[in-house]
Amino acid sequence: MRVSGAAQAWSVLTLLSAIFSSSVLAIQLDPTTPDSVRTTAKHVAEVLVSMYKNPQTGALHSGIPGLLQYPPYYWWEAGAMFGQLIDYWYYTGDSTYNDMVKEAILHQSWGIGQNFMPANQSKDLGNDDQLFWAFTVMSAAEYNFPNPPSEQLGWLGMAQSIFNQLAGRWDNETCRGGIRWQIHPHLPGFDYKNMASNGGYFQLGARLALYTGNDTYAQKAEEMFDWLEYTSPLISQDFQVFDGSDVLKADHTQWSYNYGIMIGGAAYMYNYTSGAQHWRDRLQGFINHTDTFFQPKYGQVMMELCEIEQKCDVDQVSFKGYLARWYAVAVQLAPFTAPQLVPHLRKSGVAAAQACVGTCKTSSQPYACGNRWYWDGYDGNGGAGQQLAALSVISANLITESGPILRNSTGGTSKGDPGAGNDDNENLPIYDDHAITTGDRAGAVMLTLLLVGNTVLGAWYLLN
Ligand SMILES: *[C@@H]1O[C@H](CO)[C@@H](O)[C@H](O)[C@H]1NC(C)=O
Ligand SMILES: *[C@@H]1O[C@H](CO)[C@@H](O)[C@H](O)[C@H]1NC(C)=O
Numbered sequence: 165m166r167v168s169g170a171a172q173a174w175s176v177l178t179l180l181s182a183i184f185s186s187s188v189l190a191i192q193l194d195p196t197t198p199d200s201v202r203t204t205a206k207h208v209a210e211v212l213v214s215m216y217k218n219p220q221t222g223a224l225h226s227g228i229p230g231l232l233q234y235p236p237y238y239w240w241e242a243g244a245m246f247g248q249l250i251d252y253w254y255y256t257g258d259s260t261y262n263d264m265v266k267e268a269i270l271h272q273s274w275g276i277g278q279n280f281m282p283a284n285q286s287k288d289l290g291n292d293d294q295l296f297w298a299f300t301v302m303s304a305a306e307y308n309f310p311n312p313p314s315e316q317l318g319w320l321g322m323a324q325s326i327f328n329q330l331a332g333r334w335d336n337e338t339c340r341g342g343i344r345w346q347i348h349p350h351l352p353g354f355d356y357k358n359m360a361s362n363g364g365y366f367q368l369g370a371r372l373a374l375y376t377g378n379d380t381y382a383q384k385a386e387e388m389f390d391w392l393e394y395t396s397p398l399i400s401q402d403f404q405v406f407d408g409s410d411v412l413k414a415d416h417t418q419w420s421y422n423y424g425i426m427i428g429g430a431a432y433m434y435n436y437t438s439g440a441q442h443w444r445d446r447l448q449g450f451i452n453h454t455d456t457f458f459q460p461k462y463g464q465v466m467m468e469l470c471e472i473e474q475k476c477d478v479d480q481v482s483f484k485g486y487l488a489r490w491y492a493v494a495v496q497l498a499p500f501t502a503p504q505l506v507p508h509l510r511k512s513g514v515a516a517a518q519a520c521v522g523t524c525k526t527s528s529q530p531y532a533c534g535n536r537w538y539w540d541g542y543d544g545n546g547g548a549g550q551q552l553a554a555l556s557v558i559s560a561n562l563i564t565e566s567g568p569i570l571r572n573s574t575g576g577t578s579k580g581d582p583g584a585g586n587d588d589n590e591n592l593p594i595y596d597d598h599a600i601t602t603g604d605r606a607g608a609v610m611l612t613l614l615l616v617g618n619t620v621l622g623a624w625y626l627l628n
């Protein structure tokens with residue numbers, strides 16, 4: 165595979181480490197053969213789960229169910245990982261990890277009244293972090309993942325709880341609407357309105373509308389979309405998706421997952437409205453701009469722009485997994501997109517699979533995935549985010565084999581509770597100012613998004 169000059173220089177530097185970390189294995193994925201996809205996905209999932217298990221004892225987790233602990237992954241990414249494992253089960257039918265996944269989600273759901281505000285996470289808990297867990301429980305509902313014990317909230321009820329909480333945080337005081345990034349006024353990022361929180365609310369509303377048939381959710385999703393497109397600078401008139409905005413200036417950094425969130429949300433709305441033209445146009449508009457993540461120079465394989473200089477942080481290495489996840493959802497809910505999206509999923513799935521030939525310290529299996537899928541083999545940059553992103557794009561190739569996303573009216577069995585979470589905004593997790601160190605602040609989840617290429621926001625951050 166052709167790599168750029170800069171990438172070649174990097175390859176010389178890492179040649180030695182590559183020799184030691186990459187195995188002689190070669191994975192040749194055939195994306196059109198379900199068994200080939202299942203086998204590859206199984207290997208990749210095994211290594212992902214090994215990163216969750218306790219490496220000393222081999223126990224299912226490292227002490228607290230639902231947290232990734234080695235090295236410092238944030239709470240949201242664990243939520244995203246369990247969502248990916250639900251997708252893995254949905255696509256492949258392999259239920260090996262289901263009990264483990266269920267235990268993890270239920271444990272982390274316990275804030276006040278299963279509202280996904282665990283006190284342990286109060287310093288890393290923004291609206292987008294809660295949303296990534298909401299996406300996970302929503303998928304559980306849509307795929308009929310085994311339900312929680314009947315005395316607890318159902319998966320649907322948990323998603324409704326998070327949606328209601330976010331609706332209660334709608335804020336007209338700045339930018340004439342939208343939701344802030346952080347929940348807590350003390351946390352850096354409270355003054356920032358970001359794409360993942362607002363777009364994520366839009367997507368969750370669209371999914372609740374489709375699952376329950378309750379049009380109130382669709383109206384709220386529309387209200388958010390209108391704010392994003394017409395009031396905020398987050399979405400341009402021609403459907404470019406930016407990262408966020410504070411009172412000073414918009415951050416025009418483009419991330420694959422922000423597009424993924426909007427593509428997913430628009431696909432659910434398109435399907436909910438039985439194919440409304442304006443949702444078709446919006447969906448197509450977002451998809452058009454994702455060309456930036458498939459550059460000819462890098463073999464038209466899905467990539468995050470920060471990969472070019474290898475500056476992606478522990479969150480960002482996972483982002484393209486969500487673009488792949490919601491590409492697949494669009495293929496199913498808006499079949500007109502399939503001719504455009506399926507070839508991307510195939511090509512990037514093959515590229516990701518051939519990059520999954522590394523070894524990592526948590527597993528004896530040689531299927532650790534690198535960060536750059538356009539790289540020839542494993543690039544030496546592995547971890548949970550890289551592993552879940554590869555699992556996502558590989559298993560998404562089973563989308564055309566998979567059963568439809570369910571709704572309450574078509575066999576979905578998840579128990580709802582439309583009022584859940586409505587009172588929880590007065591009950592924010594206790595925030596202990598003294599426990600927050602400068603290091604923690606610098607590490608606050610996704611804070612780096614603010615800093616990348618944005619001096620104005622960088623200066624704002626330093627002043628705070
Ligand atoms: C919070 O931390 C305590 C102490 O480590 C642990 O026992 C508990 O399971 C944690 N709760 C959650 C929801 O992770
Ligand atoms: C925010 O403003 C909009 C438009 O004026 C209004 O419809 C909405 O009720 C307001 N929401 C809140 C929470 O104040």
Ligand SMILES: *[C@@H]1O[C@H](CO)[C@@H](O)[C@H](O)[C@H]1NC(C)=O
Nearest residue numbers: 328376378379380381582583
């Ligand atoms: C529809 O959703 C709204 C918003 O959460 C809720 O207030 C209402 O009770 C729901 N209606 C039904 C029939 O569940």
Ligand SMILES: *[C@@H]1O[C@H](CO)[C@@H](O)[C@H](O)[C@H]1NC(C)=O
Nearest residue numbers: 402403445446448449450452
């Ligand atoms: C998307 O791109 C196609 C091909 O370039 C173009 O014909 C179409 O108008 C674009 N659609 C939108 C909504 O931007």
Ligand SMILES: *[C@@H]1O[C@H](CO)[C@@H](O)[C@H](O)[C@H]1NC(C)=O
Nearest residue numbers: 435438439496497498499568
């Ligand atoms: C909605 O999604 C279903 C699959 O779940 C699909 O069969 C149907 O064609 C979609 N509707 C539209 C308008 O594309």
Ligand SMILES: *[C@@H]1O[C@H](CO)[C@@H](O)[C@H](O)[C@H]1NC(C)=O
Nearest residue numbers: 376377378571572573576580
């Ligand atoms: C979901 O479907 C079941 C069975 O068809 C029905 O009893 C229930 O009322 C529905 N729930 C909602 C929220 O529409």
